[in-house]
Structures are given as structure tokens and as C-alpha cells.
Amino acid sequence: MDGSGVPGDAPAVDELSSAFRVYEVRTDGDKLLYIGRPAVSSDVLEREVWPLFHEYDYDVSLQQQPSRGPQLMAGNYALVAKPRSLGLNGIPWTNVVLAVLTVLSTLFVGTVWYGIDVGNDPLSLLEAWPFTAAVLGVLGTHELGHYVMSRYHRVDASLPYFIPFPSIFGTMGAVIKMRGRIPDRKALFDIGVAGPLAGLGATVVVTIIGLHLDPVRVPFELSFNHPLMLQVLSAITGQPLTYSAPNKIFNPVVFGGWLGMFITFLNLLPVGQLDGGHIVRAMFGKRTETVSAAVPAGLFGLGAYLFVARSGQAVYIWFIWGVLALGLAYAGPTDPIDDSPLDRKRFAVGLLTFLLGLACFTPIPIEVAAA
Structure with a gap:
């Protein structure tokens, strides 16, 4: 034309x-x-x-x-x-393949938690499905919260990419890829806050279900340090978090909830492209650069304090995240097109979300020792 x-x-x-x-x-x-x-x-x-x-x-x-x-x-x-194309163009094969691999990875790790021997019967791998459902349910709900809000604000975003990894978790989490610009602070806030709040909702449900399931014995000594939110849910349900028998721990489904809390806290660190970075950018505008600069220093300081006070492998996670936070702070936050201030209701929701994030924090998450 x-x-x-x-x-x-x-x-x-x-x-x-x-x-x-x-x-x-x-x-x-x-x-x-x-x-x-x-x-x-x-x-x-x-x-x-x-x-x-x-x-x-x-x-x-x-x-x-x-x-x-x-x-x-x-x-x-x-x-x-x-x-702009907000729908799916064909089958998202990369997402599908990664999801299948993550299901297999978490099933494999789940057999260790449940003490299932798959050597004689490979199909017994499927018996670990509650652990897989708990972990992927929490992670998937978190990412779908972002995805739904992206579609609501007509921002192009991918479906979740799950990351398979046969560690103690069975996965390294999940992410979605934002392909479009963010129109304003409201959209940036809604997209950023939807993941943690949706994920925490799933976390509470998974944790309560898991607390009512039978505990298991594991072939290693594993010590969980429980965040405040997990302690509160334990008190509300009247279910224990610790057991006197050696190597006896709560049901692996609870670990799916515990993982959801831990990931929520990490995602709410107010720096760069993390959910917390999106939220504080929407709440405080460009003043968030000061907050973002303080996050790596705080993580390095926490790691150094714990290294002196409680020398052990578990404290190194904060040094690792300090390095990651430095990179995220350097890359900077997402800037919306319209930088008009956020409304008071969203501001209040943001503050509440960060308080919930703090309830998911524990200084030394896991301590493992050879049996």
C-alpha cells in the first residue's frame, strides 16, 4: 500500500x-x-x-x-x-518438552524422598506423583499468575518454561519470557505481584495437605529450618514439623510447600527483573535504584554474618545470590511507558506482599549431613 x-x-x-x-x-x-x-x-x-x-x-x-x-x-x-500476537502460534514444543523432562526429574527425586526402589520396577517411579504434583503445582501456579496478568494487560508473554534439574528439588524453577513493553506502572505491578500471591495461595494449600499426610524416613540426615509461615500453618493445623525418630521428616508434599515459600522470598528480593524488582519499581518509580543497590550488600552481609556465626555449607547460598543480585541491579528494572504514580490500593497490596515474603524467610534454609 x-x-x-x-x-x-x-x-x-x-x-x-x-x-x-x-x-x-x-x-x-x-x-x-x-x-x-x-x-x-x-x-x-x-x-x-x-x-x-x-x-x-x-x-x-x-x-x-x-x-x-x-x-x-x-x-x-x-x-x-x-x-502483536498474544495467542499461541502452534504447539509450544519447547515448553512441552521442558515440562515433561521436569515431571520426570521431580518423579525421580521423589522416589528418593519416598524410599521407592525403581530398579526392579521402573513404573514405580509414578508412585512419587504427590511430590511432583506439589512442586510443579506451586511453581506452575506462580508463573501462571504472571501469565494471566500479562494477558489481562495485553502484554505479550510466553507460557512457563520449567527447568529440569535432578537436585534435592528436582527442578531449578520455572520462568516466563516477557516479549512486550509494559504500558504503565499498574500493569508492571499487577504482573509482578500476581506470581508471588498466586504461588503463595498454592503453597498454603499444598502445605496444609502435606501436613496431614504420613511422615517418611529418608536415607540421609536432613534438617529443615522452618520459616514463620510454615510454623503458623503447623500451629493452625495442629500437625508437627519435627519427629523424634532418626531420619524421620514430614511428608515430601510439605517440602513442595516449603520450596514455594523459599522461592517466593527469593523472587521478592527488590532488585532488577525479579518480581520484587517489578513491584518496587511500580511503587516507587526510579527511586528504586537506591533500594536495588542495597540488596547485594545486604545479602553479602547476611552470608558473612552466618559464616562467622554458623559456619557451614548452607550459608553460601547468600553469597551466590549476592552475586546474582549485583548482576540484576546492574541490568536495572523494567521501565513502563507511562510512569504515572501507582494508586494507594496497589501500594498497600505491595507492602502486604513484601510482609508475606518476609514470613517465608529463614536464614539457613537447609542443613544436610551424611548419615
Whole structure:
């Protein structure tokens, strides 16, 4: 399409006139190129035109030259609008394969927790399904919280990617990939907070169920340090967390809830691209850089204190996360298009979420010793 004609499902030229003077509209495959000159600075231009294209389900960027197609006259620019696709384009095979591998990984680890011998009967692997359901239920619910809110705010995001790893957990967690820009602080907050709150809801359910199941014996000495939230759930249900018999621990389903609490605390660290980083960026704007800078120092300080007070392998996790936090702080948070302040209700929800996160914290999570 040449000339100034614009399809009916895209912004009209006159809707852009206050921020971008359009000389011509062209197509380049599925893209629309609005060729012209900015009438305002690039920051103001983005704030003006991005929400407009977002309403028409387009992602837009300002380019000196288009990636393909006819060359522009010297000094001209193009607003390159590409249709957004929020649905699934075919079967997400990578997600499916990783999910299947993670199911197998957690089943394998679950057989260790339950003391199941799969040597003579490989199908007995399936008997560890409660552990797998608990762990993946908590992780999956957390990530689906992010995904649902992303779809609600029309931000392009992938389905969860589970990460198989045959450790004591059977997995290294799950993530979703955000492919679209965040329109405003409300969307950034909602997407960031939805994961921890949804995950904690699943964690509470899984933990209560697990506390009512029979304890098990494990072939190693394992000491869990219980976060406040787990202690509260134990008190409410009247179920114990410790047993006098050697190597006897609570049902592995409870460990799925314990893992959910631990991951929630880590995700709520207020730095970079973590959920906590999204939440504080939405709550406090660009002032969060000060908070993010303090997080690595706090983690290194916690690790150093515990190393002196309780020398042991379990404290090294805080040094590892201190290094990770440094990288996340350097990369910076996600900046929304519209940086208008957050409303009071969301601010209150944010504070409550961080308090719940603190209830999931324990300084030395796990201590393991050879039997």
C-alpha cells in the first residue's frame, strides 16, 4: 500500500499529528511504516504514540531506517508498527518438552524422598506423583499468575518454561519470557505481584495437605529450618514439623510447600527483573535504584554474618545470590511507558506482599549431613 492510506485496524495519520508528522504510509510484510518526522522528543513521542498503537494491538518503534523495504530520504524516520500476537502460534514444543523432562526429574527425586526402589520396577517411579504434583503445582501456579496478568494487560508473554534439574528439588524453577513493553506502572505491578500471591495461595494449600499426610524416613540426615509461615500453618493445623525418630521428616508434599515459600522470598528480593524488582519499581518509580543497590550488600552481609556465626555449607547460598543480585541491579528494572504514580490500593497490596515474603524467610534454609 502506497500513499497515505491506513487500514481500518491501525491508527489514522491524524491521530499521530501532535507527536509525529506523517508524510507517507507504507507496508513491509506485516508491518506498517509511518514515514515522517517527530514533532517532540523521543521520550515524549513514545509516551504519546505507544498507548495508541497498543490499543490497536500493534507494537511500535522509532527507526532511522526500516529493517527492510524502501530506503527513506535522509533525515526521515519511520514509526514501524508490527501486529502483536498474544495467542499461541502452534504447539509450544519447547515448553512441552521442558515440562515433561521436569515431571520426570521431580518423579525421580521423589522416589528418593519416598524410599521407592525403581530398579526392579521402573513404573514405580509414578508412585512419587504427590511430590511432583506439589512442586510443579506451586511453581506452575506462580508463573501462571504472571501469565494471566500479562494477558489481562495485553502484554505479550510466553507460557512457563520449567527447568529440569535432578537436585534435592528436582527442578531449578520455572520462568516466563516477557516479549512486550509494559504500558504503565499498574500493569508492571499487577504482573509482578500476581506470581508471588498466586504461588503463595498454592503453597498454603499444598502445605496444609502435606501436613496431614504420613511422615517418611529418608536415607540421609536432613534438617529443615522452618520459616514463620510454615510454623503458623503447623500451629493452625495442629500437625508437627519435627519427629523424634532418626531420619524421620514430614511428608515430601510439605517440602513442595516449603520450596514455594523459599522461592517466593527469593523472587521478592527488590532488585532488577525479579518480581520484587517489578513491584518496587511500580511503587516507587526510579527511586528504586537506591533500594536495588542495597540488596547485594545486604545479602553479602547476611552470608558473612552466618559464616562467622554458623559456619557451614548452607550459608553460601547468600553469597551466590549476592552475586546474582549485583548482576540484576546492574541490568536495572523494567521501565513502563507511562510512569504515572501507582494508586494507594496497589501500594498497600505491595507492602502486604513484601510482609508475606518476609514470613517465608529463614536464614539457613537447609542443613544436610551424611548419615
